Amino acid sequence: MRPFSRSSAENQTSEENVSEGEKELHRWEEVLDEVKFEEEISSSSMDEALDFHQSFNDDHVLEVDFGENSGLSHDDVLSDEFFLSSGLPATQTRSDAETSSLHQSDTHPSPTHSVEEEETQLSNDTSFSIHDSVFDFEQDVRETSDTMEEHPSSSRPHESTVEQNLPTDDVLHEDFLQEEHVHEDDLLDEHEESLLTEEGMSPFVQASMDWIADLGDLMIRLVCALGGVTLFAASIFRWMFTHLPRRETLLPAFYQIGVLSLPVVALTGLFIGMVLAVQTYAQFRLIHLETRLGAVINISLVRELGPVLAATMLAGRVGSAMAAELGTMRVTEQIDALTSMGANPIRYLVVPRFLGCLLLIPPLTVMADFMGVVGGMFYSVTILGVDSHHYWYNSQQYVGLYDLFAGVFKSLFFGAAIAIISCYRGFHCDPGAEGVGRAATGAFVHSFVLILLIDLFLAIFLDSIYTTLWPTSGSLI
Template sequence: MTSREPRKTVTLLCPVEYLGSLLIPSFSVVGGMIMMLCFTLRYIFTPPFYLRNIFKQMVEIGVNSMPVVLITASFTGAVLALQSHTAFKRFDAETLVGTVVALSMTRELGPVLTGLIVAGRAGAAMAAELGTMRVTEQIDALETLATNPVRYLVVPRFIGGMLMLPALTVLSDGIGIMGGFIVSTRVLGANPTTYMTRTWDFLEMEDIFHGLLKSFFFGAAIALISSYEGFASEGGAEGVGKATTRAVVLSSMAILISDYFLSAWLFK
């Protein structure tokens, strides 16, 4: 009887322990990110400011992402036009293709696709760079040189993300609408004037503005998550690899999940 007692406790505790082993690390990650966010928000408004770093990150996140954003947005706009044309033809509403493309791009696809691309490109680069700096003690070295690593490394990425994501989204919206326009008028034979009129008639500033507001959040989320994962990485090359993967996966999930809630809140 006595020999069976410990086993009973183990079986009873097991699910709880298992659940705990899953939940506690997630809590500590979320807690760590919230702390990093608080420090970052405070440091944004207090000197010293590292303008050169901010500029460098804006180039890295924004300018260097332009080619891939251009390609993605133009083909997304094009395929939107193609698909909605096929669908709308069935009830003689082809003239509304322009409206569908414009609304889809500005409200949803512009911000979200740009966010996902930047998460994959710049987010991965951030996590890998900061992770390598962490495991090679370069972040510790910054501290010993009396330079706050969050100020010096995270704040510029955060600002860069928040400013450049909306900028890329504007670009993406415009190029997507252009892509739809070209396919509709050149391939599907729509009248250019009708197409553009239908686009402008139904597109409101609010659509564009809300899309940009979402992308502003996405930019902040990508920078924060990727920086956190980089800072928290440990254990050499393998650790940096894992941190990079987690940065991209978590950023993408954060974008897609927050997109729903932001849309529900903004477009109600």
């Protein structure tokens, strides 16, 4: 092999070396193809070679005399017989030599030895170590690589066997890493594979998994909230039936919920009755059924709009206020103070509000119905000129007591839902002003959604009751 065999004849001038580069290249090709030491080197043999190289470097044992009387040329040194005579397998020794060159290139990343210097050194000292010759091999490889770079066609991969087989710096460095850090590489590969498994997941799958996780989280929170509300409601009923609240706690709650809500509920009912008259009159006039306006307006108000509007107003005016008040009490430790003084906060704070909503929403609903009927009649008869007699006659024909009962019955559930949701939100308020605000908003939104949900199910339920009781009268809906 070339690095071990720099003969004195070849070491004349650097120009001659460059000119003979191509010839040497072919010779190396043959030698390298024959030996194929890169393919034959197993990791175990490399380890042995490394061990040997270490001892070799330490002891500098293998020195070759190239003096005139030695009878050895550098080509001789290259031969397998030489390696065998040194007591080492040729492949192993070469591997060692190569590793040595790697080591040297590693420790001397930018060798500054020029060819002239090497020649001078060789001429002065005919004895050099294989270690040094390995370094020369690297230099020659660089020269050869430079020569090949001048002929790009020959440097293309797969066209030049030499290039494939020649251990360039990068290849040597990779080999070094592979051999010196085999275990680290394995671990690194495993780590990279694990990362790739995660990162290699398609975005769709990743997004789907995230979505499922979010959905699961939402479901858990929903179930927890539902359980919390259920337990809270159970606690209210328990305290309501075992320890009735004191009168002094009931009256303020009733005043706040009932009396103060009355004007706004009445006003809302009045205007919604008039709006119904405005919206339906034009349609009914087209078919000359203006006198039926009373039936349409009044049945809409009594069955649906009266109870739902009263409940909505109660949720907006009272529900939010209750949540904010209880939330503030929670934040300022007033609920803790109540508990520390042996007063149960459910009994003291929640039950009066629950009873207020439950018992006072039916009268509020009736008030909304009444004001709606008055508003609708006023606009239809006074403004639109509908005949009063027929207006009331048709109303009487179509609106029955069951309709009124259905509306008031539904309002009881609306009132209970408003009280439970609002008090629950206030009781479980997050800290700070933001928490109180969120509790107040949430109380209204959740109450309103629940009102509509209950309205749907109760409408279906009451209709089925109606058809069961009066099968020949047809459905309510």
